[in-house]
């Protein structure tokens with residue numbers, strides 16, 4: 001058994017399957033060839049059943065031999081510290097990777113997530129639409145000049161940015177062919193495919209168990 005444990009829910013409904021953020025950490029481990037195990041907490045009671053490990057009642061969190069980290073961003077950076085596959089070791093490459101990793105969270109996901117919530121609520125005049133168009137337009141421009149965000153190669157910054165941008169509603173919002181090609185390029189990677197398939201299998205196994213005992 002590995003000393004690296006990725007914690008997630010034991011089950012989620014169909015909707016979020018393939019998008020629960022433990023996938024980010026699985027993907028990073030797969031890219032870096034790091035051994036890991038998946039540990040779960042009950043989905044039922046999630047609001048309060050693991051607050052001592054994730055103060056917002058969310059997943060994922062990482063346990064590396066007793067070192068516990070919540071929030072997918074720092075957990076990814078911790079994994080990246082273990083492998084130059086995810087993070088270049090030269091200072092310019094590292095700085096560039098860090099800046100785009102934080103940009104994925106703080107300049108893109110900070111817009112896409114609230115926009116998505118309002119969109120889900122059925123508001124046809126989503127007040128964040130203009131902000132989305134502006135931020136995603138900038139990403140389209142940046143990606144038209146390069147295949148990957150930092151250091152001329154795939155890094156943890158691309159893993160995070162692609163995971164933020166691959167949300168179906170975000171992909172369907174406007175027409176950005178360069179970003180679409182980027183998301184496809186990232187999610188065609190075998191490490192992503194394995195991470196996603198494994199997440200789906202975990203939840204499907206619980207469905208099957210529940211169906212049997214019903």
Ligand SMILES: N[C@@H](CCC(=O)N[C@@H](CS)C(=O)NCC(=O)O)C(=O)O
Pocket residue numbers: 019020021022046057058059060070071072073
């Ligand atoms: N900023 C957090 C967000 C985590 C998050 O939104 N997790 C979702 C699953 S992908 C969750 O636990 N949702 C349940 C909830 O918020 O109650 C991170 O990146 O780790």
